[in-house]
Amino acid sequence: MATTHEIKVERREDEGKGASRRLRRAGKIPAIVYGGDLNPVNIQLDHEPVWLASQNEWFYSSILDLSLGGDIQKVLLRDMQRHPYKQLIMHLDFQRVSEGETLRTAVPLHFIGEDKSPAGKAAEVVVTHELNEVVVECLPKDLPEHIEVDLSDLELGTTVHLSDLKLPSGVEIPELRLGKEHDVAVVVARHGRVEAEETAEDEDSGDVPASKVGKEDEK
Structure with missing residues (x-):
């Protein structure tokens, strides 16, 4: 059986490089969730708990529960951009998972x-x-x-x-x-x-x- 892990996220309203830099300075990670029957949504996550989660193997291979104000979407991590030398996650891409689709x-x-x-x-x-x-x-x-x-x-x-x-x-x-x-x-x-x-x-x-x-x- 697949094991799921909950990751709390928030909707991200501002876009662009300047907005992303401000988010990172505030300890947030800009991200996007896409796929399924829904439109892509820009989101943001707290850096510290995600960084800790990223030290575990399951973060990359397991189904994750993205929790947006109690609304749960099941996703897989599809891409992670890291800073070239700092312990900093720059951006994340998540793909929605449909229970009936392989x-x-x-x-x-x-x-x-x-x-x-x-x-x-x-x-x-x-x-x-x-x-x-x-x-x-x-x-x-x-x-x-x-x-x-x-x-x-x-x-x-x-x-x-x-x-x-x-x-x-x-x-x-x-x-x-x-x-x-x-x-x-x-x-x-x-x-x-x-x-x-x-x-x-x-x-x-x-x-x-x-x-x-x-x-x-x-x-």
Whole structure:
């Protein structure tokens, strides 16, 4: 079952960069909520409680209850703009969620049991997490805050693919509908010496390991 979290908001009447700067100086975050059968609405939120909420994983992957004077709208966070160096949220975008409509969003993966697995106990084995989240489709009521990946039986030479994930009822991974080539690796357990040799070869050739592509951009 999806877990919801209430976030208090206020309607925002003033628009423009000047109005947004005044809001930020007053400890508020300018934001917008859109989607569904309603028009987009400009809103504002208190920065401190939202900043604290943003330190939690659920803020990015769970359905949120936006409370505007007691009127509750269910939404997902779709975009967050941060200050380049200050601990300051500059703007938020929320998308309304309809209970009867399938939604698509990224859900974090939680890896459990790795330290107890044959691969995790072996000093010479390197366990690589190729993905930290996965895009799913489901009804709002079925949206999980995370998906557990049990690695208790992981052994050397084992690869856990998307199709191996145990999904909650009503949850699907749309990527798997595109064919076997989209059944990508989630976790790989290989011998440390092999990993080191492949890395050295890639450095010599100037190539970047496939598992590393895009990872630097995410940092």
